[in-house]
Amino acid sequence: MIGSFRKKGLVAASAIVAIAGLALAAVPAQAREVGVTATSIKIGTTVPLTGIAGPGYAKVAPAMKAYFDYVNANGGINGRKIEFIIKDDRYLPPVSVEKTNELILKDKVFAIVGALGTANNLAVNSRVRLGSRGVPSLFVNTGFSGFADKKKFPTLFPLFSSYRMEAKIMGQYIKENFAGKKIGLIYQNDDFGADALKGFESAGVKFDVSLPYVSGTQGAATATTWIQKMAAAKVEVVYIFGVTTATAAAVGVAAAAGYKPQWIFGSVGADATTIVGQTTVPVALLNGALSMSFMPDAADTTDEYVKFFREVNTTYNNNATFDNNIMAGMNGAMMVAQALKAAGANPTRKSLIAAIESKGSTWASAGYPPIGFSSTSRVGYTGFWIGKYNLTGSLIPVEAKGTIFTTDSGNGPVVKTTSKRPALPAKGLPN
Amino acid sequence: MLKQKRDKSSKREHNPYRRRLLFFILLGWGLLLLGDRVSELRVYQGALIAIYALAIGSLILLTGYSGQLSLGQGAFMAIGAYAAALTQIYLQPPLIVTFIAAVVVAALFGAIIGGGAARLSGPYLAGTTLALALGLPTLANLFSFLGGETGLYFDVGIAPERFGAEFTLYKWFFWIAALATLIMLFFIQNILKSRYGRAWKAGRSNPAAAQLVGLQVGRRKVLAFTISAGVAGLAGALLGMVSLVAPSTFTLSLSFAIITGAVLAGLTSLTGSILGGLVLVVIPEIAEMVSGNFGESEAVTANFPGLITSLLLILTVLFTPNGPAEQWHHHKEKKKQKALEKAH
Numbered sequence: 001m002i003g004s005f006r007k008k009g010l011v012a013a014s015a016i017v018a019i020a021g022l023a024l025a026a027v028p029a030q031a032r033e034v035g036v037t038a039t040s041i042k043i044g045t046t047v048p049l050t051g052i053a054g055p056g057y058a059k060v061a062p063a064m065k066a067y068f069d070y071v072n073a074n075g076g077i078n079g080r081k082i083e084f085i086i087k088d089d090r091y092l093p094p095v096s097v098e099k100t101n102e103l104i105l106k107d108k109v110f111a112i113v114g115a116l117g118t119a120n121n122l123a124v125n126s127r128v129r130l131g132s133r134g135v136p137s138l139f140v141n142t143g144f145s146g147f148a149d150k151k152k153f154p155t156l157f158p159l160f161s162s163y164r165m166e167a168k169i170m171g172q173y174i175k176e177n178f179a180g181k182k183i184g185l186i187y188q189n190d191d192f193g194a195d196a197l198k199g200f201e202s203a204g205v206k207f208d209v210s211l212p213y214v215s216g217t218q219g220a221a222t223a224t225t226w227i228q229k230m231a232a233a234k235v236e237v238v239y240i241f242g243v244t245t246a247t248a249a250a251v252g253v254a255a256a257a258g259y260k261p262q263w264i265f266g267s268v269g270a271d272a273t274t275i276v277g278q279t280t281v282p283v284a285l286l287n288g289a290l291s292m293s294f295m296p297d298a299a300d301t302t303d304e305y306v307k308f309f310r311e312v313n314t315t316y317n318n319n320a321t322f323d324n325n326i327m328a329g330m331n332g333a334m335m336v337a338q339a340l341k342a343a344g345a346n347p348t349r350k351s352l353i354a355a356i357e358s359k360g361s362t363w364a365s366a367g368y369p370p371i372g373f374s375s376t377s378r379v380g381y382t383g384f385w386i387g388k389y390n391l392t393g394s395l396i397p398v399e400a401k402g403t404i405f406t407t408d409s410g411n412g413p414v415v416k417t418t419s420k421r422p423a424l425p426a427k428g429l430p431n
Numbered sequence: 432m433l434k435q436k437r438d439k440s441s442k443r444e445h446n447p448y449r450r451r452l453l454f455f456i457l458l459g460w461g462l463l464l465l466g467d468r469v470s471e472l473r474v475y476q477g478a479l480i481a482i483y484a485l486a487i488g489s490l491i492l493l494t495g496y497s498g499q500l501s502l503g504q505g506a507f508m509a510i511g512a513y514a515a516a517l518t519q520i521y522l523q524p525p526l527i528v529t530f531i532a533a534v535v536v537a538a539l540f541g542a543i544i545g546g547g548a549a550r551l552s553g554p555y556l557a558g559t560t561l562a563l564a565l566g567l568p569t570l571a572n573l574f575s576f577l578g579g580e581t582g583l584y585f586d587v588g589i590a591p592e593r594f595g596a597e598f599t600l601y602k603w604f605f606w607i608a609a610l611a612t613l614i615m616l617f618f619i620q621n622i623l624k625s626r627y628g629r630a631w632k633a634g635r636s637n638p639a640a641a642q643l644v645g646l647q648v649g650r651r652k653v654l655a656f657t658i659s660a661g662v663a664g665l666a667g668a669l670l671g672m673v674s675l676v677a678p679s680t681f682t683l684s685l686s687f688a689i690i691t692g693a694v695l696a697g698l699t700s701l702t703g704s705i706l707g708g709l710v711l712v713v714i715p716e717i718a719e720m721v722s723g724n725f726g727e728s729e730a731v732t733a734n735f736p737g738l739i740t741s742l743l744l745i746l747t748v749l750f751t752p753n754g755p756a757e758q759w760h761h762h763k764e765k766k767k768q769k770a771l772e773k774a775h
Contacts (some may be wrong), residue, residue, distance in 0.1 A: 092583060092679040105472035105601075123675050126584050129600055191583045214572045215580045216679075271685040 016388050033348045035110030041077060041340060041347065044085035044103040046124070047116040047141070051090030052216050056111040056244040056274030056325050057116060060141060061086040062252035066317035067309075068335070072428055073316075077340045078347075085109065087431075089241075091116075091215070091289075094122035098123045104135060111352060111409040112118025114332045116141035118213070121156070131155050134349050138339060138356070139332045139380070143268060144195050145409035155349070157356055159380035161294045161331060163192065164409040166267055167199025167241070169384050170292060172203055172235070172405075172414050178262070184209035184235035186369060187249060188242045196241045196266070202411050209233045218242060225250035231259045241266040244274045249327045251286070252279030263289035268385065271395035273298075273323035283393040291395055292384040295331060295366045298323045298334055299394035304424045305331070305366035312428070331366045334428070337362040341430040368404050385419075448621065462609050466602055473672075475601040476712050481608040484708030488616050488701060490663035494621055495698035496650045498635030499548065501559030504663045506567040506684035510669030511664025512681070513577060516585040526587055530542050530611060530668055534604045537664020539663045540612035545656025549649045568678035582677025585668065608669045615662055617755040620701050622658065631655055691740055695705045697753045706755065714739050 035042040037082065047061045048054045053350050057425045068082040076082060085107050087099035096117065112135065115121055121140050130153075132149045137156045140147060145162035147153055154262065183205075187193035189212035200207075211226050227250065230238055236253075238261040247269040254260070263286070270291040276283045297301040301310070310329045313322050318327065340347060360373035366406035372379035383406030387395035397403065399416075407414045425431045466474055486504055491498050514536035515529040522528075548556055571577040590603040622628055633641040634648040641648050667681065671686065674680050688711055696707030718735040751758040 092674040094680040097674050101475060104472075105475055121586075123581070123677075126586065127673075127675060129589075132589070133600070190579060217572075232532075252481050 002186055018412055024304065026065050032346070033110060034108050036080070036396075038348060039080055040083050041080045042083040042085065042107065042109045043111050043113050043336070043340075044087065044107055044109040045101045045112060045114045045116075046087045046089040046096045046120065046147045047114070048091035049086070049088035050372050051088075051092065053117075053243045055248075056271050056323075057141075057279050059323065059325040060114065060116060060321060060329040060332075062320070063313070063317060063326040064333040064336075066312055067333035068274070070312045071337050071429060074427065077337060077430070078345050080117035080335070082340070089117075089120060092122065093117075093119045095126045096120035096124050099366070100128050104128065104133075106419055107143060107413045110347070111136040111138055111349065112182070113138045113336045114141050114329070118142045118144040118195070121147065121192050122191060125153055125174045134171075136352050138352075139335050140331065141328065142192070144191055145198075145408045146191065146195070146382075148409065150376070153378070155353060157360070157378060159335060159367075159371075159381070160198075160268075161384055162379075163195040163241070163266075163383040164199035164202075165382065165407050166292060166384060167196040167205075168203045169386070169405045169414050170239070170264060170290075171200050171203025171205040173290075173386055174264075175203070176241075181236045181238045181262075182208045182234055183239065184211070184230045184233065184261075186211045186213065186238065186240045186242060186246065186311075188215055188246065189213060190215055193241060199409075201413075204306075207415050209235050211241065213246065215243075218246035220249055220253055223253040227253045227257055227259055230261065231257065235261060237262045237264065239264040239266075242267060242269050244269045244271050244279060245417050248278035250273045251275055252281055253280070255285055257283050265289060265291040267292050267294070270395075271324040272395075273321055274325065275422045277304060278391065284391045286389040286393055287391045289389045290386065290398075291389070292386045293324070293395060294369055295324070295327055296368070297387065297395040299392070303366070308428045309366070326376045327366065334430075335360075335363060337367055338430040352409055362422070364404050364425050366421075368402065368421055370420070379409070382408065383417075423428040434527070441739075446622065447680055451617060451620055455613050459609065459613050462551040462613075463606075466605055471599055474599070474605045476716075478601065478605040478608040478673055480705070480708040480712050481605070481612040482666055482673065482708070483689070483692055483711045485608075485612040485615055486555055486666035486689045487611075487667065487696055487704040487707040488619055489659045489666065490689055490693045491681045491696070491701055491704055492619055492623065492657035492662065493655055494693065495700075496628060496635065497631040497652055497659075499652060499656065500557045501554065501560040501659070502557050502686055502690065503563035503567075504659075504689050505681045505683065506560070506563040507537050507541060507663035507677075508667025508670060509609070509678075509681035510540050510569050510660075511667035512676045513571070513583070514664065515668035516583040516676040517576075517587060517670060520583065523600060526607075529585070530665060533664045533668035534661040537667065538661030541651065541660020541664075542657040545653040545660070546654055549652040561683075561686075564681075564683050566679045571678045572770075578677070580678060581673075581678070582675045585671040585676050587672050604673050607672065611665060611669060615665060615699060616704065619658075619662065623701060627654070665718070691744060695743055697751070697755065697758070699753055700760065712745070714743075714775050731751050 045061055047057060049058045055230050057194050065084050068084045072081045085103060087103060089096040089099050103112060115137060121142055135155060137160040139157055143160035143163045145164040147156055147158040185207040187196060209230060213222055237289060240250055247265050272283060272286055302349050308326060310322050312330060313320060313326055339352060339356050342354040344358050347392060354374055357375045361371045367381045369381045369383035369384060372382050383404045385404045388398055390396050402419045403416065404419050405414050405416055486508060490504050493501055511533035516534040517534040518524065519529045548559060551559055572579050587607060589597040589600060630646050630651050633646060634651055638648050670680060690705030692711045695702030695710050715736045718739055722735045
């Protein structure tokens with residue numbers, strides 16, 4: 001018996017030694033920064049391609065890829081081709097954590113770009129510790145104002161105007177235009193919605209009916225309870241501050257029930273194509289609904305950026321139905337390309353972050369408001385323009401075109417001003 | 432009398448307790464050495480393997496030994512994870528206390544649910560536990576202190592400084608998970624080899640006969656449920672540590688994955704649980720490699736792991752119904768028998 005045990009121990013030990021030896025041989029030598037080779041630079045993202053928030057948002061990452069493909073076809077970034085890896089997280093934070101671990105450990109990406117979702121990005125930054133490990137996370141697809149906290153998120157750069165700014169600007173509009181009317185709010189009950197609530201508070205807007213919903217439950221059944229409560233309370237203005245699928249569900253159920261309030265859609269839940277695609281409502285039903293954006297409307301073909309993105313979409317994105325999701329994807333990708341270029345001939349994660357801090361505020365992008373990046377600020381776009389949907393689902397500015405409202409994510413005032421957006425660079429490539 | 436029996440058994444087996452302890456210490460030492468020599472990805476996967484192995488171990492104890500089929504291990508894992516996270520957020524005790532809290536709270540729930548479950552068997556028990564796995568995690572959305580769909584962070588921090596700057600986040604996860612799993616598996620192994628383990632086996636194989644010899648089958652079943660839930664709770668806390676304590680971490684598919692792992696590992700062999708954990712982590716990896724050869728088709732990549740798992744399950748049931756570990760053991764016994772016969 002002792003003999004057998006010794007033999008067993010020997011077998012176990014030799015197996016361990018063998019595995020260790022194999023593993024030792026498999027560790028490659030590293031000269032350049034992670035994810036960078038002489039001919040390529042690897043970046044990745046986590047987005048919902050499927051799942052409850054998939055409709056609409058699933059178009060963001062392929063649009064980014066289309067722009068990167070366009071850049072690659074035109075020589076790449078400093079001679080390197082961009083290799084872009086897309087991971088589906090189904091909008092579930094634990095899956096985002098898992099997929100980000102994969103991107104960093106298995107795919108060994110240089111940086112994360114355009115990761116989508118407030119709760120998702122919060123979870124990833126806490127659990128994967130992007131900050132202390134120095135992994136950049138560029139231009140996240142969320143407007144959560146908390147991401148501008150450089151101390152807490154040292155490697156993260158938000159781009160969207162924040163939900164707090166949005167709530168403040170629309171809050172002021174509501175006070176000026178809907179005084180005395182009954183107003184209702186539907187919002188996502190997590191940090192995404194909480195950010196907006198803070199903005200409404202600083203704007204001094206009070207809602208007669210306020211309905212939080214849990215992310216993942218925004219189907220027709222839940223929407224029915226919203227609409228019943230809103231209709232019962234005779235609410236005249238309904239503001240939906242949620243993801244696009246929530247807006248679609250509410251609009252669809254309301255249309256079937258014959259309830260016609262003045263709609264206000266939050267900027268990230270307002271894509272007309274997605275709303276119409278998710279319901280049976282005709283696009284004309286959106287006529288008169290209010291929303292806001294920091295980019296030109298996807299239907300505005302007179303805009304040079306829209307025109308350029310539509311061309312890229314035709315050639316590199318299988319001519320997908322062009323909408324705000326594709327706009328957001330390509331716009332973010334354009335910022336990423338400029339950041340990679342500015343990071344230098346031998347980019348490192350540190351040089352990438354330094355480049356955005358020193359030059360990011362001057363880069364070309366479709367967004368109308370100024371960008372706030374500096375060595376001390378991580379604030380992206382700083383405002384919105386307000387629009388009303390027309391019969392064909394285009395968002396038409398309520399003020400003169402180019403008029404924007406800028407503000408901050410604190411208690412600063414809302415200022416009406418005119419956009420001084422940089423012109424589209426030659427061929428839409430970083431220069 | 433008892434002493435005499437123990438003396439006898441130690442003579443026969445050279446004190447199996449010490450042998451097991453030595454084996455686990457050796458295994459732990461081997462893992463420790465290994466952790467320093469492989470890439471970060473492998474270390475991260477090692478942590479996952481340890482966590483799955485522990486969860487599978489809890490199911491082997493419950494189903495393989497006490498004969499109660501549970502489809503709801505994910506629910507007990509969730510309870511453990513929430514217990515650990517809440518303990519840490521509100522009390523901030525030393526790390527080990529949070530893990531103990533996970534075990535205790537999950538075991539408590541296990542005792543309550545087990546009390547009812549002991550009266551059920553077969554498909555009825557499976558149905559009850561299935562409902563638990565489906566329903567329980569969504570409770571998080573009803574109480575705001577549970578963090579809703581976003582969940583809670585169970586943050587074990589980074590490794591203490593004395594481990595050095597090279598000690599990565601993943602190595603820290605791996606150390607905690609592997610250590611907890613080894614200690615727990617050692618503990619389970621000892622229970623299974625004790626009179627409790629034998630009583631569970633007896634109750635599983637023939638409840639009437641077990642009752643006739645004076646075993647309280649019902650009470651023993653509740654005990655099995657309690658211990659199993661406690662172990663699953665620890666596995667859940669570990670998973671929460673690596674991932675997130677949220678409803679979507681503890682889905683029905685997690686419960687099913689654990690059953691799959693347990694069946695592949697062999698429901699009656701605890702040593703197989705490590706193999707089961709390995710299979711659960713390796714299958715998606717292999718699937719990715721193979722589906723890469725078929726091109727980047729989304730439909731293939733998404734469904735390939737399921738296909739491999741199903742195939743493995745069918746093959747296991749057909750050829751090694753008790754799992755490869757048990758089969759090997761069986762094979763060895765037979766060989767020994769033959770050798771003995773020859774010697775005579």
